[in-house]
Structures are given as C-alpha cells and as structure tokens.
Amino acid sequence: MGVRRYWFYWEYHIILLSILSLHWKGRNCEEQTELVPVFKIEAPAEVTVQRGLCVIIPCNFIIGPDYTLTKDAIGIWYKGRESGIVAASTDSSQFPDTTNGCFIFTGKVSAGDCSFSISDAQPGDATHYQFRLVDEDSLKFSYLHIQPSVSVTGLKEPDISPNNDLTAGEEVTVTCTAPTHCPGLSPTFTWEGSVNTENTQNNTLRHQDGTVTYWSTITFTPSLSDHNSSLTCTVTYKHESAKTSITLNIEYLPILNITVPGGTGESSSLFLREGDSQEIYCKVNSNPTAKISWTKGKSPVENTKQNGHKLTLSLWNVAENDTDIYTCTAQNQRGINNHSISVSVEYAPRQPKISVYNLEGCLPVGNISVPDGSTLSLHCNANSNPQASFSWIQTDPLKQLSDNDVLNIQITHNIVCICQVENKYGLSNNSLIIIVTRRRSYRRTKLLKRCLKVMEMCFIII
Ligand SMILES: *[C@@H]1O[C@H](CO)[C@@H](O)[C@H](O)[C@H]1NC(C)=O
Ligand SMILES: *[C@@H]1O[C@H](CO)[C@@H](O)[C@H](O)[C@H]1NC(C)=O
Ligand SMILES: *[C@@H]1O[C@H](CO)[C@@H](O)[C@H](O)[C@H]1NC(C)=O
Ligand SMILES: *[C@@H]1O[C@H](CO)[C@@H](O)[C@H](O)[C@H]1NC(C)=O
Ligand SMILES: *[C@@H]1O[C@H](CO)[C@@H](O)[C@H](O)[C@H]1NC(C)=O
Ligand SMILES: *[C@@H]1O[C@H](CO)[C@@H](O)[C@H](O)[C@H]1NC(C)=O
C-alpha cells in the first residue's frame, strides 16, 4: 500500500484532472460511490500495431483505499469511448467479446493488472479503448483518465542484411528478419532470386520478455552473372505478407577483352604492315570500376584514350620497333588482372648485308679481290618480317649458287654474286663483286699443281 500512496502524491495533479473528467462525463459518474480520488490507471496513451500483427498493451490500475479487490473482480476493455462494444473481458459469459479471440485480456484483475493484447490487428481496431472494473455490486468504475489509443499501420517490410559488397565466388549468408515480435505468429519465409535459394534456414528466438524474433537465412555463392540481380525475401503472416528486395552488388576481379575495330572476338595477336595505323581496344568488365592501363613490354604507353570501360591504344604509322607485346592491366579493389596482345609489324626485307669469310676470318666489308682459287664463305643477312628466304645467284651466266643465306664458293674467275632476299612483301638484293688477283707466281703454281697431280699418280702407281 505504501507504494500506492507514493504513487498518489506523485501523480496527484493528473488524478485531479481525472476527477474533473469524471464529473464532466456525468453518466459514468452515476455509478461511482461518492468521491473516489485515488482510482487510477497506468497504461500507454498510444500504441501502434502493424496490420496483421500483434501488440500487448501493458496496464495497471488501483482502486480507492476504502475498497478491496475480490478475486471475482471483472475487467472489461471497451472498444471506442462510448460504443459499449466489448473488446475483451475477463468474464466472457457476462461480457461476451466481439473480436473472435483477437483481443485477449491478459492481465490478472485481482492483482490490479489490466493488460490486454491484440493479435492479427485490422484497420477497424484503430480506436481508443476504455477499461472498466466491475467487482461485486459495490464497485463499478470506468477509468477514463487514460484510454489507450491503438493505431494500425501498414505491414513493415522485412530487413535484409548484408545487401552489398558480395564477392563473386565467395559464399555468403544473408539474413531476413521479420519486423514482429508476436509470440505464436510463426511467419513463413520465402526467398526468390537468381541465386541458388535452396539453402535456407528458419530461426526463432524467444526473448525473456515473451517476445519472439523470427528470421531466415539463405546461404549461397554468388556468381558474376548474379550481379545486379534481385534477391527477395517474403514474410507471410496469417493473412498478410510483406517483402523486401535487394539488388545484389557482386564485386569481382576485372575481366579483360582485347579487341580490334572490325575484328571478330578476342585478339591475342595482330600483324600489321609497316606504315599502318591501328587502334586496339581493351574492354574491361569489373565491379567496382577498375583502373585500366596499357604497357608496351614493360613500359607504360602514354598514347591511350579512355571511354567508359574501354581503354584504346592507338598505334600510328607503325615501324619495326612497334613490334612488341602490349599488355592491358585492370585493377580494382578485388584485384589485378591483365591480358596481352602481340603486335608484329611486317615489312619487305631490308637491303641485305654481305659478309665474306676466308679461312683466316672475316674480310673487310665491300667488294673484294682475292687470289685465284680462294675458298670463300659468303654470308647474307637482311632484316625482314616475316622471315625471308635467301638465295645466291650469279650473273653472266645467270645461275643459282645457293638456296640459303650462306654461299661457299671457290673463286677461279671474276664473279658477281647476288644475294636475293624475299618475303611476301617483296624482294631485296645486294651484290658482291669478286675480282681474282693472278699471282706473279701463277705459272709456278700451275706447274706445282701439275707436279702434284703427277705425284698423286705416282703414289697411286706405288
Ligand atoms: C523455411 O520455411 C519455408 C517456408 O516456411 C520453407 O519453404 C523452407 O523449407 C524452410 N526451410 C527450412 C530449412 O526449414
Ligand atoms: C543494373 O541494372 C540497372 C537497371 O536494371 C541498369 O540500369 C544498370 O546498367 C545495371 N548495371 C549493371 C552493371 O549491369
Ligand atoms: C570479347 O569481345 C568480343 C566482341 O565484343 C566478343 O565477341 C567476345 O565474346 C568477348 N570475349 C570474352 C571472353 O568476353
Ligand atoms: C622507332 O622507329 C621510328 C622510325 O624507324 C623512329 O622514328 C622512332 O624513334 C623509333 N622509336 C623508338 C622507341 O626507338
Ligand atoms: C600479367 O599477369 C601475370 C599473372 O597474373 C603476371 O605474372 C604478369 O607479370 C602480368 N604482366 C604484366 C605486364 O603486368
Ligand atoms: C660492290 O660494288 C657494286 C657496284 O659498285 C655495289 O652496288 C655493291 O653494293 C658493292 N658490294 C658490296 C658488298 O659492297
């Protein structure tokens, strides 16, 4: 009782208001016994409940000090201020309710508890509720000071988390939480989306205060193609359902595709003719956006142009030294990736260079004169792309001397040797004039040769 007295002083001014209100509504006062300044109710003035869901309205009341509650005390919640419609009571035989069990008087009246609950709330439930106490014949009291006002809102959408920063190829678990704590409601969860929706789990957690949290989890491994697709969680209650969709943001390593204008599909090699101009595209598919660059061999290329996800490399008037491996590199938060294209600049053979070797080594560059009978090795060398074919010919009479780049020849007379180099783009040549120097001892040499021949014969005879 001490607590109640304290309550009395604390809320004194409110009680006075309550008394005034009682006097104004004279009809209700008729039943009161004289002055009853300490009849008091404590309950929230306003509660909201989502359509189809539930709410508990906690409530306590006290009666005047001259009264005692019996165990037969009846509590009644009326719907509306004046309607007389019973929403819930503790004695449905005397005060039948009209709500098909959606309103339940949960409190124990004899203990001063007037709590009640609403489940499967409907828009028609939105109004004020008035508590009336009836205890035997002597005590009948309507508590008008607080008449909880219930408002019914639309169903809230469930929460989905996380809803971003998924990585392609990495398993993730997404949670959908129903925004309700009604015990005994057991919503069902449905997942829809382009990802695999088979691996789900439904969970219920009962809290100490009697409320319940319901949630469902889905575990899947997103793939690249799931990027930008939607994932929907639908929560279905008894008569209502609500859903939330998220757009999956799937991050992935950049994917590169090197193409050339007019080309079909991806290019990994490119053959150009000297003097050509060519653009090479590096298209990058990535999330998040990647930083793209071109390198020639290991050196960065400056002459590039970015257009959205495409970085264009422009090769103008290509020369032999533009032949190289060109690499496009793209980097985002998920990593770095590259693709290369080999560019080959082709041209007709350059003018060949001729090197001449005798038994002692390399002779000076240029036309030469050598002693009669010298054995020479002529090497022909010419830059070309693609690889050229070589041949050595002599003029006068025209005759092929070799079908490769090396010609081994014994010089017995003046000769013009031409090295001819050819690939599909053309042909090039260089010539070497070899003059035979007759030694002064020519005759002696001839004799010696003859002699040697004779000796050979002698040896054979022997
Ligand atoms: C979760 O609930 C939904 C619908 O209520 C059902 O289809 C699904 O099979 C349940 N999942 C598990 C793992 O029980
Ligand atoms: C994602 O979808 C939206 C609308 O459907 C579209 O405008 C956008 O370009 C898409 N983004 C990607 C990266 O596919
Ligand atoms: C690269 O792009 C070309 C042309 O747009 C397309 O045909 C090809 O399929 C793409 N290749 C890859 C691997 O995406
Ligand atoms: C490549 O060759 C061209 C012409 O032959 C020349 O002008 C240019 O300087 C060369 N570039 C390099 C990097 O050597
Ligand atoms: C391209 O990527 C490979 C492997 O990821 C790496 O070894 C190579 O160095 C990269 N090339 C360039 C030019 O960055
Ligand atoms: C030899 O002389 C001719 C005519 O003077 C010249 O065309 C040719 O290039 C010379 N050959 C060499 C290898 O220098």
Ligand SMILES: *[C@@H]1O[C@H](CO)[C@@H](O)[C@H](O)[C@H]1NC(C)=O
């Ligand atoms: C060598 O090349 C020149 C042009 O460079 C051409 O006029 C000539 O006919 C060529 N000679 C031979 C034998 O092919």
